[in-house]
Amino acid sequence: MEEEIRALEQNGTWELVDLPPSKKPIGCRWVYKIKHKADGTIERYKARLVAKGYNQVLGIDYLDTFSPVAKVTTIRTLLAVAAAKGWHLHQMDVSNAFLHGDLDEEVYMQLPPGLSGKRNGEFTKGEGDSFVALLVYVDDILVASTDLGIIQDIKNQLNSSFKIKDLGPLKYFLGLEVARQNKGMAICQRKYALELLKDTGFTDCKPVHSPIVPSHKLNKLGGKPIEDNTQYRKIVGKLLYLTITRPDICFATQQLSQFLDCPTDLHMQAAHRVLRYIKGAPGQGLLFPAVSxxxxxxxxxxxxxxxxxxxxxxxxxxxxxxxxxxxxxxxxxxxxxxxxxxxxxxxxxxxxxxxxxxxxxxxxxxxxxxxxxxxxxxxxxxxxxxxxxxxxxxxxxxxxxxxxxxxxxxxxxxxxxxxxxx
Known part of the structure; x- marks a missing residue:
């Protein structure tokens, strides 16, 4: 928490002032998270200060929102090209991602707990041997280039403006496990898939060979409605994220996504079948060949x-x-x-x-x-x-x-x- 507060103050994120009589401040809270490595061990503890922006009214307090988030397809394309071209891939993490953009509106926020009252995307540059690509996903950064010197220069420039953590060569990015070999680059979400099976109680289930039965057509009226659809929604939401590296469950997940408002027991059975299919090969993923x-x-x-x-x-x-x-x-x-x-x-x-x-x-x-x-x-x-x-x-x-x-x-x-x- 102290490190987060210190980084916010160094970046000039806010200015401590007395609240004007006609203004109403929004609240804030701390969000804590444990960052894990690909093997499941703890990498570091993380604290984020989050403003309660949901208290603001669109059109009155703000006009639009923006966060630099690269498309998942862009990430896969960059990795595929990097594998074929032999580019170096390094990753970085911004120490704090709070208000690095420019604000046109005045926003008043209450003091964060623990603080005393003291006064999309993707970017490229160059060509040939000097080419470099920078991919940003909120506070996670991926940089690719044939020249390690250029990558280091970018790290130094970013660190001079924002405090960043240098995580070295790409291994674990946005839940994607990346392994580079002579044949190419393999990516998967094995850790995420195993956590999904553990959270849903399917760690010891019997695997099946297909995510969905082709002859079964799901519909809204089939089966008995589920009283609490929270578990169903959680499963489908996690399956959607798993499709980043698993095109084999894309169609099954699309079918399940149609019934989030009122799922039935038949829909839940279909979702459980997808989990049993994942159990058969939790480390299934994609290979981007080095020769292409x-x-x-x-x-x-x-x-x-x-x-x-x-x-x-x-x-x-x-x-x-x-x-x-x-x-x-x-x-x-x-x-x-x-x-x-x-x-x-x-x-x-x-x-x-x-x-x-x-x-x-x-x-x-x-x-x-x-x-x-x-x-x-x-x-x-x-x-x-x-x-x-x-x-x-x-x-x-x-x-x-x-x-x-x-x-x-x-x-x-x-x-x-x-x-x-x-």
Whole structure:
């Protein structure tokens, strides 16, 4: 606590003043956390001072909020590129992340307990051997470069502005266990998965070979409602975080996420099956190979009318950079598709948007992405719709924004290929 207070005072986070008569201060509290290493041993004890911002009113006390948080896909992409390019990866931790941004509004806060009354993102720079990438997730920082000297210079510059902890080469970042070998870089969440099994009482359960039974369709009316849905929500929330390195449970978790408001005993049984599946291989993860051409390719699919309650289709996509899987998604479409071709076409659109965004990210990381990206789809009719310049009767009901895939085709950003689903 003393270290946190000292860091806040050194950064000039606040100024001690008398409260004006018309102002109402917000409260604050201490949040304590034990930081563990990947092997479960205690690394350090951490204290955070948190302002009770939920007492403020949007539009009166503040207009917007911002926190530099990188997308998980960005993290995976950076690791995949670093593994292929042989970049050094180091991590840092900001000693305190309280109000490092600029405030345009006046905020009055009560004195923190224990203090006496004394007066998104991702950044890149350079090119070639001098290239460096900096990834920020609130107060956790990851820096990648081919030159260790540049990494050390960045550490010194950051430490001169913010007090940081140098955690050395990347090993454990945001719950991700990173192991670098000659074949490449392996990431997993084994510690997190074991903690999940322990918290839910499934440490000694019998494992199964699939996270979900394909023939079972979950719906809102099936089963008996659970009186207390807290446990169900906790399981689903933790499973969502586990999908960072486990694409094999992505679809099952998406199915379970639809019933958070009123889960039934059947939904809980399905959630328990996912836990039993995790028990079979808690250390399952991803491998980013050291040898890669860094060429992007994607796969797109759709399950027409899969949702029993709404008859909306479920899309699925995955994007590879070389042989490294960096992005995947399983999501219910926002509207009902009148045909399987339309459902597949909408899945292609979602895949195209993801490919376009990743191409921008690769450009920022200094990767030349020449030529169109191959997108594989098992629907010949959806490919025909995308490549057909004639706006005929069968595609009038598809929104105009969905036809951006045709625009990307004409610009040579993507190229569609048919692949069998057998």
């Amino acid at each position: 051409d860094l060429k992007m390719k994607a796969f797109s699919d759709s399950d027409w009318g899969a949702c029993v309650d709404t008859r909306r289709s479920i899309i699925g996509l995955c994007v590879f950079i070389g042989n490294a899987l960096v992005s995947w998604k399983s999501k219910k479409q926002v509207t009902v598709s009148k045909s399987s071709s339309e459902a597949e076409y909408r899945a292609l659109v979602a895949t195209t948007c993801e490919v376009q965004w990743l191409s921008y990210l690769l450009t920022e990381l200094g990767i030349d992405h020449n030529g169109p990206t191959a997108i594989y789809c098992d629907s010949k009719s959806a490919i025909a719709i995308a490549e057909n310049p004639v706006f005929h009767e069968r595609t009038k009901h598809i929104e105009l924004d969905c036809h951006l895939i045709r625009e990307k085709l004409n610009k040579g950003v993507i190229k569609l290929f048919h692949v069998g689903s057998e």
